[in-house]
Amino acid sequence: MVTIKSKREIELxxxxxxxxxxxxxxxxxxxxxxxxxxxxxxxxxxxxxxxxAIPAEKGYNIGIKGVPPYPATLCVSINDxxxxxxxxxxxxxxxxxxxxxxxxxxxNGFNGDAARTFIVGKASKEAERLVQVTKQAFFEGIKFAKPxxxxxxxxxxxxxxxxxxxYSVVREFQGHGIGREMHEDPGIPNYGKAGRGIRLEPGxxxxxxxxxIQGKPNILQxxxxxxxxxxxxxxxxxxxxxxxxxxxxxxxLTIL
Ligand code: MF3
Ligand code: CO
Numbered sequence: 370m371v372t373i374k375s376k377r378e379i380e381l382x383x384x385x386x387x388x389x390x391x392x393x394x395x396x397x398x399x400x401x402x403x404x405x406x407x408x409x410x411x412x413x414x415x416x417x418x419x420x421x422a423i424p425a426e427k428g429y430n431i432g433i434k435g436v437p438p439y440p441a442t443l444c445v446s447i448n449d450x451x452x453x454x455x456x457x458x459x460x461x462x463x464x465x466x467x468x469x470x471x472x473x474x475x476x477n478g479f480n481g482d483a484a485r486t487f488i489v490g491k492a493s494k495e496a497e498r499l500v501q502v503t504k505q506a507f508f509e510g511i512k513f514a515k516p517x518x519x520x521x522x523x524x525x526x527x528x529x530x531x532x533x534x535x536y537s538v539v540r541e542f543q544g545h546g547i548g549r550e551m552h553e554d555p556g557i558p559n560y561g562k563a564g565r566g567i568r569l570e571p572g573x574x575x576x577x578x579x580x581x582i583q584g585k586p587n588i589l590q591x592x593x594x595x596x597x598x599x600x601x602x603x604x605x606x607x608x609x610x611x612x613x614x615x616x617x618x619x620x621x622l623t624i625l
Contacts, residue, residue: 373572386481386622388474406445410456414442425473444471451605464490469607483623484609503606506579521565528560537586578609
């Protein structure tokens with residue numbers, strides 16, 4: 370069921386989303402080569418809690434049998450890791466890495482969800498282009514995130530744009546509605562047919578999240594039950610914001 374948020378609920382959504390934006394501001398400032406992904410996780414958890422929010426990914430159950438609850442505040446996925454990398458004291462971030470971070474804050478009963486891919490120091494031109502295209506894929510998609518269009522129009526544009534740049538989209542994971550639950554209807558694939566799916570209406574809050582691979586689209590899951598990597602070892606990037614559908618242009622809630 371797709372939920373339409375009331376004015377009051379939208380205010381609360383904005384608060385949760387602002388926490389996420391502030392958390393990224395802090396992470397971007399503090400991210401340095403030599404740090405572990407666990408240290409980043411600590412920074413994020415402290416920031417969120419200091420802003421009156423709870424890290425919603427911590428303890429989150431994805432609902433697949435045999436997969437343990439997610440153990441951290443952040444997903445930190447480096448280079449060929451696509452999503453859901455688990456922070457660890459043994460994982461050191463190096464100059465030239467591309468680091469995809471995904472996190473969700475829960476505040477006053479509502480969730481805000483966003484992902485960013487950061488370039489650490491100086492990376493290759495190709496890595497920079499991948500990160501740029503992934504971000505732009507989000508902005509291409511949301512050109513259709515308004516009344517008069519359907520979910521399929523957003524999905525189609527994301528996939529079409531990414532493919533036009535010579536990259537692949539991940540097919541097994543997708544964007545989603547968001548609100549009281551982290552994952553609500555509708556699912557929002559990063560590819561698809563224009564003109565399909567539900568109509569977009571004011572009051573819908575959606576997490577749009579292109580996951581882009583430099584090489585082939587195929588992915589693998591590591592034995593930890595979470596980490597997703599590219600099968601061909603090529604780089605991957607992720608960019609996500611929670612948006613609000615309005616009468617006109619969408620509002621991006623997870624950017625300050
Ligand atoms: N934040 C992710 C998303 O964009 C969900 C990660 S799964 C979790 O939908 F277990 F880490 F929360
Ligand atoms: Co999401």
